[in-house]
Amino acid sequence: MFPTPIERCSPLTRGLYRAGLPLALIVWLLPILAVAMTSIRGAGDMAAGNYWGLPTEWQLLENYSAVFRDTPIARYIGNSLMVAIPTVIGAIALSCLAGFALGVYRFKANLAVFFLFVGGNFIPFQILMVPVRDLSLRLGLYDSIGALVLFHIAFQTGFCTFFMRNFIRDLPHELIEAARIEGASEWQIFWRVVLPLVRPALAALSVLIFTFIWNDYFWATVLIQGDHAMPVTGGLKSLNGQWVAQWHLVSAGSIIAALPPVAIFFLMQKQFIAGLTLGATKG
Amino acid sequence: GTLVINTDASDPAPKAAWEAMAKGFMAANPDVTVKINTFDHEGFKTSIRNFLSANPPDIVTWYAGNRMAPFVNAGLFEDVSDVWTKENLGTQLKSAASSMTINGKQWGVPYTYYQWGIYYRKDIFAKNNIAVPKDWKELLAASARLKAAGVTPFAIGTKALWPTGGWFDYLNMRVNGYEFHMDLTAGKVPYTDRRVQEVFDRWDELTKPGYFLANHASYDWQDAVPAFVKGEAAMYLMGNFAVDPFKKGGLSEAQLGFMQFPKINNVPMAEDAPTDTIHIPAKAKNKADARRFLAYVASAKVQTEVNAILGQLPVNKDATRPSDTYLKDGFTMLSNAYALGQFYDRDAPAEMAKAGMEGFQRYMVKPESRKEVLERLEQVRQRVYK
Amino acid sequence: MTAPPPRLSWWRRHQRQLAPWLFLMPALLMFGLYVIAPIFESIAISLYDWDGLGEAKYIGLANYIELAGDPDFRVALRNNLLWLALFLLSVPIGLGLALFLNQTVSGIRLVKSMFFFPFVISQVVIGLVFTWFYNPTIGLLPQLLALVGLPDVAVLSDERLVNYGVIAAALYPQIAYCMILYLTGLNGVRPDLIEAARLEGAKGWSMLWHVVLPQLRPATFIAMVVTIIGSLRSFDMVSIMTSGGPYGSSRVLAFYMYEQALSEYGYRMGYGTAIATVLFSIMLVYITFVLWRIYQQEKDLA
């Protein structure tokens, strides 16, 4: 175990470790594996009570196409994308600007404003439920994708600003001063010097926010009522109500809903973890 | 013009029914375009509050009874007494008239309802030599015999709470009668009343011996269906919508029987028959076409067609009777019913209903908590109906 | 380059003072509109009796007085405390996993990323999976229990077990989260300190306790922060797995306020926001502590 590198341990320990690793992985992922497996089970297996063993028939295509055919899951996924992507763009745009202001300039209210964002980011967001719902109603956005997008942008701006500010403040201040001496205006400093430098942070944040938003369930419940705007988490929950005891379909639906964030995580793992921990460990 | 309809018809059959209605109406009224917004069944119950005030359609679906009261009181539903008078709905929709009336006015039009009752396994009854119970004693005896044979008498899944409401409704209506039940759900009687205690005395006779499916609080009503289908349980107190999953599960008409909830005390037999309705929001834009639509839906012909698709009962007394065995039985039963309840969660105000069903669930899981449950319900009653 | 210094426009002279506020404006507007103002609005609404349809009626502290005597609220509050206590288990477990995985053998990167999965997947999915896992007829848990000869239990419908069942499901992603934090923290452990300690004779527990853990303090801090916040915000799992049942015994504050304010049988906006306000004040103590710590750090850096 850390900090002794395993190469320095006895061959026995090393062997145990190597064998234990996949075992631990399987136990850890058991719930997910079971779902994956069930999502390709045939109805026969389900009827026979074979819920946890290896599937006897493989109905990968049948189950998944059934999900797409019989339920509006494609619509849900579309909705999720339509919520997540604009949110990511909006939250990041706002927080870049704000993070730049807080990270670069020394002014009196700097820390106070910063704490406003950080503190807002930590509140139990349920407290916002009733007012945000009312606000959306007044704006005529209730039960529409716009309502979710605007709220998510605003709320995520807290976290993103926290993150961007820390990142920008860690940039060498001399770069900004050098640009100033070279004759750059404040906007040019932001656009030509700082923005290109925070690109890794942007990637990290985008990935992270995307998964956050994709997985949001609470606000989908609060702000969305109909299938026309329901993201996939909420959709899955309501499908679960219809699919009682049809676990192979529930599983396939779950897998479909889980796939995009997992795929993004796999593709951009480094950014994801960087985002998570940079934002976090600075706290 | 355009007629916007918001419905909760997210399940396949209701969806088809509404599409048929829209099509029929447009055929009859070529000048009107019908636009249906379908909402998730559960989500609809919350979203209706918002769109009624913010962005009202011309027609909404809803439920009769107390469930409609908040909207009527908040002035969100249109008074449609004129339609009733004009179309003579008072007679045609007689059975539902009282549940559509508040302050002497009618606030919408019912278009479908269905019966509740006990579905049972004929084959298992036969195997165990049990006749269809006629009264409480026989029901208890049958249950005892089933239990002895290793069969759970009653399937039930109470995770979603409302199935407990069915049991309470029936026990109360059979023990104390319809009027008392209505007084109770209207908040006029304390839950600690001796007569309520008697309901629970009867209920105790089922819960204490363990006549309900074990772990029922883990299941939705559909989760309990397999137990019934597989013969692990022999009876199921449910609405008629359960027949479809029973049949899909593989039960034939030879195996599946329907009976009225047996008599307990000597009171007139009333039944639960939840009614689905349509209303015109007070702020609707196209009220003229909406009134036409109401009249259209109220007609016997349309109700016949729609309920054929829905697999439910038409409210209009002139509509054609259904051919389905269980619906036929149900129709007969309801026709002879002393009165109809809408169901606990529609008859009682929402907050009371929630607390009540939660209490019933708690009681069914832990019968020994009966006293606390009732005391708690009484507390809630005092607050809700103040 | 010796051109006379240009007459400076007002904008040029004040550019540096104004720039931060211009940059901040959009974010502040959105955040103020959607987050800051609603907090106060919420607190205000909690003084009213309002069903979201009709007129709101001012009733002062009546909602809070009712809360004080509301057994459901007490249950929710107690459950939240239970969540808080048990949820914190994810910190040591996450640490253990991180220590276990922090080795350099071939393929470890893949293994690590697989271990992150539960965190990436929506809680809705995990909730569904665990519901199924606990299902008394077909779930794996009863089957496993049967294997070892224990009586089967219906975890989610047993008021004594339901909270543990839900929390266990919620722990699953949270452990993964803490593990990620610790894995990154371990990257930052200074090798020279480890070596110095090794020379001093530290190994095993003494190494972990005296040298590694103190260096992981920032990771531990943040893991605690996110875990505590997560436990107080917990909503998804309860909503998915039990909807607060059986008979409300697995309610938590976040869910209870939702139920009271926006659910099918609810629409007591004032009462819901009163619960929210209570939850907020609990959290505020904690947020203040976190901000205070960040403030200390900022002071050190400045």
Added chain:
Amino acid sequence: MASIELSSVFKAYGDHAPVIRDVNLHIAQGEFCVFVGPSGCGKSTLLRMIAGLEDISGGELRIGGQRMNEVAPAQRGVAMVFQSYALFPHMSVYENMAFGLGLAKVDKAVIREKVTAAARVLQLEHLLERKPKALSGGQRQRVAIGRAIVREPGVFLFDEPLSNLDAALRVQTRFEIAKLHRDFGRASTVYVTHDQVEAMTLADRILLLNSGEAVAREGSVAQCGSPLELYHRPRNLFVAGFIGSPKMNFLRGRLVEAGPAQATVRLDGGAGELLRAAVDARRLQAGAPVTLGIRPEHARLGGDEQPIVRPMQWQERLGEATYFYLEAGGGAETFVARAPGQAHAGAGTRLAVSLPAEAIHLFDAQGLALPRTVEAADIRLPEAA
């Protein structure tokens, strides 16, 4: 191309005591001025005020005769090279160098010409497409200089530009900077460093800054003059101790007699030796406490001109030279003397060190130097036959 004038310049951060106090300085066009001083004395602050990166709390700054206090950095005609180089990591070398000209909307072709010319001078031509990350420390340094020179500023500012380079590279880059200054000689240069050798070798003039309470007492400027002036004629104890390495030895004593060209001092410690110093101490009274200073390289071991005898504690043989650490006595620190590399001695040996009168500095009780009466004996080497 531009002179720099600081008149009574002050700087205070927030409500703190001023960091910079009362700096008056005229840097002529083409002059190379080096700021030195203890860490935290405000060298960078002063430089950044000239650049426009810090506000000037009081006084006036003129560049090329124009008041610049309120002018934005970019309009001052200054270019700065930072300690960290501050190259934009996302831009290539070319883009880095062209950045300022681009912002000034200079014609593309002109930019290319100027950048290429500067790159040629700095031998960066083959690196123009690289990103800074792909350069060595010395190359980055050169790019930073290149970025400064393409704008043809009137003033060059350097803030410890060599401190991130290793020893060998530092020497080489130092030569290059000197060469550049000669070639682009019309620009004034201000250069901050903490490296004595850099200061001594590069400066036309050194500005040594005070720190701590001395700032409040006598302003920020400790002494300003040519390198050898500071070396040979330090104004006070602080300057004497700061310039030179190893630092000047100090011995306590009392004035015995003061003549126009020489003074006699009795040392406090040791044998209370009487020493003559080529110093005009007539403004002090006999018996006044004085501090006598002599640099290690001027204290001659084994010599017999005014010898003092002290036990040796420790020696360091560097090959090139040997440093002897002697017990000074009289409460002073160790006395260091430099000897040729061959010299050595047994531990504890009592060694005679001669302190020639013309190498001795004398300071009064306030630490102010008394005027020395000998000229520094410059030897101009003749052209070989």
Added chain:
Amino acid sequence: MASIELSSVFKAYGDHAPVIRDVNLHIAQGEFCVFVGPSGCGKSTLLRMIAGLEDISGGELRIGGQRMNEVAPAQRGVAMVFQSYALFPHMSVYENMAFGLGLAKVDKAVIREKVTAAARVLQLEHLLERKPKALSGGQRQRVAIGRAIVREPGVFLFDEPLSNLDAALRVQTRFEIAKLHRDFGRASTVYVTHDQVEAMTLADRILLLNSGEAVAREGSVAQCGSPLELYHRPRNLFVAGFIGSPKMNFLRGRLVEAGPAQATVRLDGGAGELLRAAVDARRLQAGAPVTLGIRPEHARLGGDEQPIVRPMQWQERLGEATYFYLEAGGGAETFVARAPGQAHAGAGTRLAVSLPAEAIHLFDAQGLALPRTVEAADIRLPEAA
């Protein structure tokens, strides 16, 4: 307390070429051995192998006569001071120093006694309750040393312990380390540094390590000997160039004549001067290409013993000394000569530099030094009367 023996020690990381090759070294009990060499040559690696922090790929390590290859670091009786100090930031100074003893389950009272004693020696007594963060660099350094000495190890290991300190502090701490070594004289010490002055002044013996392909050719050890041995008798060009600062000047030439005590060389560049060198070059044939080396401090400006005349490019006046940079000619780099501080010359002046025969080093075409025939003229300073 313990000697250290390395026999044919090798080290390779993974499948790479060995970093350390064939090191044989005996460090006697009480000896102070300094490792120097270019960056990346493996100094730290070698030290860490002694500490037990790196596995030894081949060969044997003995400490106090015991084979140590497989022994855990804590059991080797070694203590190490890291470049970063590696103080535990969450422990007070006292806890840092007591850590090892506490783990070894030493009695609390004994620990207190030892730590207090060490703190007294290092003047840390008033800091015992502080956290490392609240200490200055020099104090941290002393705590790190304190932590090492409380355990009374047989071997002290230092890895560039002073490189994070500023110049003045570095000098002072250097003295302290030397003093400690004298006081705790029974422990052997291995000290890694890249600072020549540290190496020259602290070492009983210097081990200079090769890097790059020289490692493969001749093993890791370039030369091992006393500081002055390396200074005066470098084994080859690499050692000659590495030791000494500014580094030795090299001039190309050809051997003209070789006698038992002297050789004559004709320089390639310049006027093709004939120079005598006090070197035994008889193993080379006349006409063989040689490299002639002379240190800047030995090349005497204005002298007339074997003068060569070269134009001056540039001078640096440091006050204490003046360095003249001359055009070497013959493809060699600039020729540097050190002169006293008073000396200076006009740019471009042709200066005469004398290269005394006994100061000249000669290297063959392979870079190996030819044996010098003069002893280094050590002058032992006499006790003063």
